[in-house]
Every structure is written in structure tokens, then in C-alpha cells.
Amino acid sequence: MSKRKQHAPEFKAKVALEALKGEETAAELASRFGVHPTMIHQWKRALLEGASGVFERGGRKKPEIDEEQVKELHAKIGELAVANFFFGKKAEALGREVRRGMVEPDHPQLSIARSSFYYTPKGETEQNLDLMRQIDEQLPETPFFGVRQMTWHLRNDGHLVNEKRIRRLMRLMGLMPIYQKPNTSRPAKGHKTYPYLLKGLRVDRPNQVWCSDITYLPMRRGFLYLVAIMDWHTRKVLAWRVSNTLEADFCVEALNEAIDKFGQPEIMNTDQGSQFTSLAWTGRLRRTGVRISMDGKGRFLDNIFIERLWRTLKYECVYLHAWETGSEAKAGIRKWMTFYNHQRPHSALGGRPPAVVYWLRKDETQPDQQVRRVA
Incomplete structure (x- = not known):
């Protein structure tokens, strides 16, 4: 099992600053620095949220410490330390089949989710980028094309694609076909939505x-x-x-x-x-x-x-x-x-x-x- 790579704060700051410049796409930055695009988004967001703290002066209140929460966290740290010792040292002595069994869903005592394994990100392939460009060019011509119709269209043009790939690429691009159906645009969880105010409204002046x-x-x-x-x-x-x-x-x-x-x-x-x-x-x-x-x-x-x-x-x-x-x-x-x-x-x-x-x-x-x- 490959260990999860730990990045230094200086490295995260460097990547986040490059993302803020906006010169390269998230895929290019991921390939250049060897990290997943999701991590770039998270580090950029963290930099933006924490930047104002650099300029705050000494009037910040000292955060209150919850002693009970501290005890719970210390106990959790102890549990993780024991588990880390087992997986880092003891598990290495076990056979390959035994270790492989630990990640199988039907293991009777222990099961590690396959999603916990980390891989080196590769970004989108040239073929996928070409497909994305063709989808983006076609959708304004036929805005009613959903995933199925777009897949058929690309197949007719000679591309060997399936609906799963086209659906993922369209979601990645934030594209949605134009037709009436429920739940096409969802806010983030916990965000408030507002009613539509323009129905029947006569808009006849600037800044209205x-x-x-x-x-x-x-x-x-x-x-x-x-x-x-x-x-x-x-x-x-x-x-x-x-x-x-x-x-x-x-x-x-x-x-x-x-x-x-x-x-x-x-x-x-x-x-x-x-x-x-x-x-x-x-x-x-x-x-x-x-x-x-x-x-x-x-x-x-x-x-x-x-x-x-x-x-x-x-x-x-x-x-x-x-x-x-x-x-x-x-x-x-x-x-x-x-x-x-x-x-x-x-x-x-x-x-x-x-x-x-x-x-x-x-x-x-x-x-x-x-x-x-x-x-």
C-alpha cells in the first residue's frame, strides 16, 4: 500500500499562489506539481479565506479551549497512532494475500475502502479535451442535446464514446441541455435560494x-x-x-x-x-x-x-x-x-x-x- 503523500505548507502556498495568478488551468497545474485538481481548489480557497488574517493586528481574541473536546481528541490521536503503527510496521510482515484481503469488502474483521488508495493524477487526456471542445461547439447549435443525444452525435462523427464518458465531461464543463425538467440546478447544501422576481415584470430602464x-x-x-x-x-x-x-x-x-x-x-x-x-x-x-x-x-x-x-x-x-x-x-x-x-x-x-x-x-x-x- 502506498503511503499518502504529505505536502509541506510552503508547497501548498506555492501551488495556491500559482492558481491565483490564473495563467494555467487546474489540469495544467495538477500535472506540473503532481497533485490532484481537487487539492488545488482546496488550497486556493484556503489561501483566499486566510489571507485577511495576515493583516490583522493584535486585537484578536484568544480562542476558548474546550477541555472535554481536548480529551476526546487526545484519545482519538492515541487510537490513530496505534492503527498507524500496525499498518506501517506490523502489516508489512504479513503475506500479500492477507494484506490484499484487508481491502476486500467481504473481509470478516477489517475492510479498507478502495477509495482510500491515492494515485498520481494525470488530468484529462488530449482525446477528452478534444471531445470537450466539440461538445461545447455543438451545444449552442443544438441546446436540447442531452447526454444520450450528444453521445449519438459524437458516435456519428466517428468517436468511440459511451454515455458515461460524455456525462462526466458535460458535468465537468458545467453544461446542461436546455429543456424543462426538475432539479437541473441545485445550490450547495445549506445555501438559501430565492424566488424568481421577473415574471410579468416590465424591464424598461438601465440598472433596473x-x-x-x-x-x-x-x-x-x-x-x-x-x-x-x-x-x-x-x-x-x-x-x-x-x-x-x-x-x-x-x-x-x-x-x-x-x-x-x-x-x-x-x-x-x-x-x-x-x-x-x-x-x-x-x-x-x-x-x-x-x-x-x-x-x-x-x-x-x-x-x-x-x-x-x-x-x-x-x-x-x-x-x-x-x-x-x-x-x-x-x-x-x-x-x-x-x-x-x-x-x-x-x-x-x-x-x-x-x-x-x-x-x-x-x-x-x-x-x-x-x-x-x-x-
């Missing part, structure tokens, strides 16, 4: 309703995630962020930028994903007095405008490039977003760009409000 969503960005090696904040009435993209992990932090950063530059909306609408049901996201909105709206389960039309933005972005920008690094991806997205907001004619706006309509309608509806005109 904002919407947000996350999409998958294929890279040459791996993938990144993109979040955007959009004004519902004028379709203007107010802020966006790219990340190599699906934490809530990069979503909150985009939200903070949008509020800082354009003021706050009356309503914010999102899906029920864990990033948007997190306390970091909902708490930021509630503190500024924004009403929170969330799509119904399986209701793709509830946030259709930003879904159309993703389709346009991918066909006009993402699929035309094979970005190597996060910097290249961010530069390409930034260039296209500027073009979309300020130059690209929009059919729903009479052929005018979203930014032009946003500031024109804002001057008409809020003539006394002075807002700094940016991007």
Missing part, C-alpha cells in the same frame, strides 16, 4: 435588473471559467472575470466592480448555482439593498439574455483562438467585450451598441444622477 452567469472556456490544454454581469435592459456587459476554479470569489469580484462603476441594480437575477447561493454573493447584494432573484429549476428562459451572450462570444471569439495561457484568454475576452459593448450592433437595440443605449437611457431616466462613465 442585472443578470449573471458562468460559462466554460476551452483552452489548448484544459479549460477556464468566465463570469459576467449584464444589464438586462440594454444587454451591456458591466463586468467580467476569468478563473481556473469555480469558487464564488471571482464572481463577487465582478459584482463589486460592476457596483463600483455603475451603481447598484434594483434586482439581481442568477441561476441557483452554488456560487450565486453562497453567503459571499448574497451577503454583498443584501448589504446594498438589492433584491435577489433566482431562476426556477429547469427554466432556461429565465436568464436567456446572458445565455445568448455566451453563444455570441464563443462563435465570434473563443472558437477562433486556441489560447495557451490565462493572460491570452483574458486579453482576447477583454478585446471582444470592448467591441461588443461599444461597436457591435445589437438587433434588439435597433442596431445600436449596448453601451450607447445604456448611457442614453440612463441620462433619460436618471438625469440628476452623476455616474462616472467607464467602459
Whole structure:
């Protein structure tokens, strides 16, 4: 049995800092440092959560110590020490068949879960990355393709794939077919969801309703995630962020930028994903007095405008490039977003760009409000 590898704090900090830079995908970092992508996500989250403590000064209260809990922990440590001695020393003297029997489910006295064995992560293969790119290109054309239809489509194109692989890849990419069914979007356990507030509501002015969503960005090696904040009435993209992990932090950063530059909306609408049901996201909105709206389960039309933005972005920008690094991806997205907001004619706006309509309608509806005109 191979021992679980213990990583030094310095090593974890180094990997987490590389993840924060956003230059490489999680798969590339996992391959480079020889760790599992899940560990990279955990270390990055731990670094973000603990970073503020570095700047706190000496007014922190000393944590209270529960003596009973300390006794229980000491007893547990003793049990683990005995078990570790047995598996590390005594078990080595046993025969191969005896040791193998310890991990069989039907062992009468002892059974070790097979999932407790650790392996060296390899990331996604080139074949899987190619399949992910083809799935991402096909889904906007046929958004009703589920796992079965997508599997058939890829088989017709000559790929030897099964439903199990396509289901895993689509889940990894965060892709979901567009059709009405129950439980398509679930919040994290313990997170509160909010009702959908836009049904029957007439949205006729800027900053009345904002919407947000996350999409998958294929890279040459791996993938990144993109979040955007959009004004519902004028379709203007107010802020966006790219990340190599699906934490809530990069979503909150985009939200903070949008509020800082354009003021706050009356309503914010999102899906029920864990990033948007997190306390970091909902708490930021509630503190500024924004009403929170969330799509119904399986209701793709509830946030259709930003879904159309993703389709346009991918066909006009993402699929035309094979970005190597996060910097290249961010530069390409930034260039296209500027073009979309300020130059690209929009059919729903009479052929005018979203930014032009946003500031024109804002001057008409809020003539006394002075807002700094940016991007």
C-alpha cells in the first residue's frame, strides 16, 4: 500500500499562489506539481479565506479551549497512532494475500475502502479535451442535446464514446441541455435560494435588473471559467472575470466592480448555482439593498439574455483562438467585450451598441444622477 503523500505548507502556498495568478488551468497545474485538481481548489480557497488574517493586528481574541473536546481528541490521536503503527510496521510482515484481503469488502474483521488508495493524477487526456471542445461547439447549435443525444452525435462523427464518458465531461464543463425538467440546478447544501422576481415584470430602464452567469472556456490544454454581469435592459456587459476554479470569489469580484462603476441594480437575477447561493454573493447584494432573484429549476428562459451572450462570444471569439495561457484568454475576452459593448450592433437595440443605449437611457431616466462613465 502506498503511503499518502504529505505536502509541506510552503508547497501548498506555492501551488495556491500559482492558481491565483490564473495563467494555467487546474489540469495544467495538477500535472506540473503532481497533485490532484481537487487539492488545488482546496488550497486556493484556503489561501483566499486566510489571507485577511495576515493583516490583522493584535486585537484578536484568544480562542476558548474546550477541555472535554481536548480529551476526546487526545484519545482519538492515541487510537490513530496505534492503527498507524500496525499498518506501517506490523502489516508489512504479513503475506500479500492477507494484506490484499484487508481491502476486500467481504473481509470478516477489517475492510479498507478502495477509495482510500491515492494515485498520481494525470488530468484529462488530449482525446477528452478534444471531445470537450466539440461538445461545447455543438451545444449552442443544438441546446436540447442531452447526454444520450450528444453521445449519438459524437458516435456519428466517428468517436468511440459511451454515455458515461460524455456525462462526466458535460458535468465537468458545467453544461446542461436546455429543456424543462426538475432539479437541473441545485445550490450547495445549506445555501438559501430565492424566488424568481421577473415574471410579468416590465424591464424598461438601465440598472433596473442585472443578470449573471458562468460559462466554460476551452483552452489548448484544459479549460477556464468566465463570469459576467449584464444589464438586462440594454444587454451591456458591466463586468467580467476569468478563473481556473469555480469558487464564488471571482464572481463577487465582478459584482463589486460592476457596483463600483455603475451603481447598484434594483434586482439581481442568477441561476441557483452554488456560487450565486453562497453567503459571499448574497451577503454583498443584501448589504446594498438589492433584491435577489433566482431562476426556477429547469427554466432556461429565465436568464436567456446572458445565455445568448455566451453563444455570441464563443462563435465570434473563443472558437477562433486556441489560447495557451490565462493572460491570452483574458486579453482576447477583454478585446471582444470592448467591441461588443461599444461597436457591435445589437438587433434588439435597433442596431445600436449596448453601451450607447445604456448611457442614453440612463441620462433619460436618471438625469440628476452623476455616474462616472467607464467602459
